[in-house]
Amino acid sequence: MATQASRSAGRLMLSPAVILLLLWMIVPLAMTLYFSTLRYNLLMPGMETFAGFENYRYFFTDPAFWPALFNTLTLVLGVLAITTLGGIALALLLDQPMWGQGIVRILVIAPFFVMPTVSALVWKNMMMNPVNGLFAWIARTLGFQPFDFFAQAPLFSIILIVAWQWLPFATLILLTALQSLDSEQMEAAEMDGAGWGSRFWHLVLPHLSRAITVVILIQTIFILSVFAEILVTTNGGPGTASTTLTFLVYMQSMLQFDVGLGSAGGIVAVILANIVAIFLMRAIGKNLET
Numbered sequence: 001m002a003t004q005a006s007r008s009a010g011r012l013m014l015s016p017a018v019i020l021l022l023l024w025m026i027v028p029l030a031m032t033l034y035f036s037t038l039r040y041n042l043l044m045p046g047m048e049t050f051a052g053f054e055n056y057r058y059f060f061t062d063p064a065f066w067p068a069l070f071n072t073l074t075l076v077l078g079v080l081a082i083t084t085l086g087g088i089a090l091a092l093l094l095d096q097p098m099w100g101q102g103i104v105r106i107l108v109i110a111p112f113f114v115m116p117t118v119s120a121l122v123w124k125n126m127m128m129n130p131v132n133g134l135f136a137w138i139a140r141t142l143g144f145q146p147f148d149f150f151a152q153a154p155l156f157s158i159i160l161i162v163a164w165q166w167l168p169f170a171t172l173i174l175l176t177a178l179q180s181l182d183s184e185q186m187e188a189a190e191m192d193g194a195g196w197g198s199r200f201w202h203l204v205l206p207h208l209s210r211a212i213t214v215v216i217l218i219q220t221i222f223i224l225s226v227f228a229e230i231l232v233t234t235n236g237g238p239g240t241a242s243t244t245l246t247f248l249v250y251m252q253s254m255l256q257f258d259v260g261l262g263s264a265g266g267i268v269a270v271i272l273a274n275i276v277a278i279f280l281m282r283a284i285g286k287n288l289e290t
Contacts, residue, residue, distance in 0.1 A: 029270075032263045032266055032267060033263075033267060035259050035260055035263035036055055036056070036260060036263035036266075037050060037051060037052055037055070037260070038051055038055075038260045039051045039055075039260055040258070040259040040260040040263075041256075041257055041258050041259065041260070042257040042259060043257050055260045055261050055264035056264045056267075056268070058261060058264075059252075059264045059265050059268060060268075062248075064243060064248055065248065067240045067241075067243065068240065068243045068244055068245050068247070068248040069245060069272075071155055071241075071242060071243060071244050072224065072244040072245045072272075074155060074159075075155065075158065075159055075162070075223060075226065075244060076220055076223050076224060076276075078156075078159040078163070079159055079163045079166060079219065079223050080216055080219060080220065082159070082160075082163035082167070083163050083166045083167045083169075083170040083215070083219060084212060084215060084216065086163070086167050086170070086171075087167060087170030087173070087174045087215065088174055088212075090108060090167070090171040090174075091171055091174035091175040091177075091178050091208075092178070092200075092204075094108065094175055095178050095179065105175075108168055108171055109168040109172055110168070111164055111165055111167070111168050112165065112166070112168035112172075114165065116165065116226075116228040116229055117228045117232055119161060119164070119229070120161055120228060120229040120232035121232055123157075123160075123161045123164070123233070124150070124232060124233045128149040128150060128157060130146045130147070130148040130149070131146070133146075135147065135149070150233055150234050151238065154233075154234045154237065154238065154241045155241060155242045157233065157234070158226070158229050158230060158233060158234065158242055161229050161233070162226055162229055166219055166222075166223070169215070169218075169219070170215045170219070173211050173214060173215050174208055174211050174212070174215065177207065177208050177210070177211035178204070178207070178208060180207075181203070181204065181207050189202075189203060213280070213283060217277070217280045217281065220276055220277070220280060221277060224246070224269070224272070224273045224276065225246055225273075226244065226246065227246050227247060227250065230242055230243075230244065230247050231247070231250075236248075236251065245268070245269045245272065246269060248265060249262050249265035249266050249269060250262075252265055253265070253266075
């Protein structure tokens with residue numbers, strides 16, 4: 001009886017926070033669902049009418065939708081490939097004893113604390129600028145023509161910027177996992193004649209598998225909502241070359257003032273993010289079971 005009473009008291013004390021959290025999530029989602037069924041343009045106040053699924057149909061038939069979906073998936077996969085492989089390489093490097101190891105780790109992790117807008121401005125004006133950027137200076141020094149990143153490879157440029165921001169996070173998680181690897185196993189494998197590649201493939205990589213799945217899950221959720229880097233650098237262009245679903249929703253709701261259409265796009269983006277999250281969670285669950 002005492003245990004049951006303590007559980008009931010615990011639930012009662014937690015209920016205000018749980019209710020507040022549910023309201024914080026459900027109310028905005030419900031309002032977005034409601035607005036997505038309306039013809040609601042801010043330039044025509046008081047003219048709202050019920051549209052049903054018309055906004056969704058228009059969103060899916062929009063010529064910019066499928067390129068935006070492709071760009072979103074390309075952005076996610078590109079960033080994940082760079083940060084996962086780069087994070088493993090940096091984690092292996094930082095795990096080695098070296099002079100100034102603490103300072104090096106701080107410098108590697110530092111980009112994660114830079115705001116996305118500031119990061120995009122630094123890369124746009126100081127690194128990738130075709131006239132005054134560092135890459136342009138290196139190209140001219142080597143006798144090559146400077147490459148205009150944001151005009152000729154806009155999506156690849158955004159992938160590099162976002163990957164630079166998220167590489168420290170992947171490195172930190174993977175380095176933490178790597179430090180928990182039993183050194184005796186590595187020493188025993190080395191004494192048995194296993195080379196570095198064999199030790200990495202059969203010992204290190206399986207040990208990092210769980211950390212890798214966590215990195216992929218968390219990064220995917222956040223990369224799907226990348227916005228500031230696109231707005232600051234390419235503004236979705238040229239054309240729709242760097243337009244993602246998040247930026248497409250912004251253009252429809254904020255630039256065209258179409259709240260109904262933008263809300264429908266937001267719901268589609270939420271559904272896509274949940275599908276990806278569920279898929280990754282199942283993959284992580286299978287990984288943890290093994």
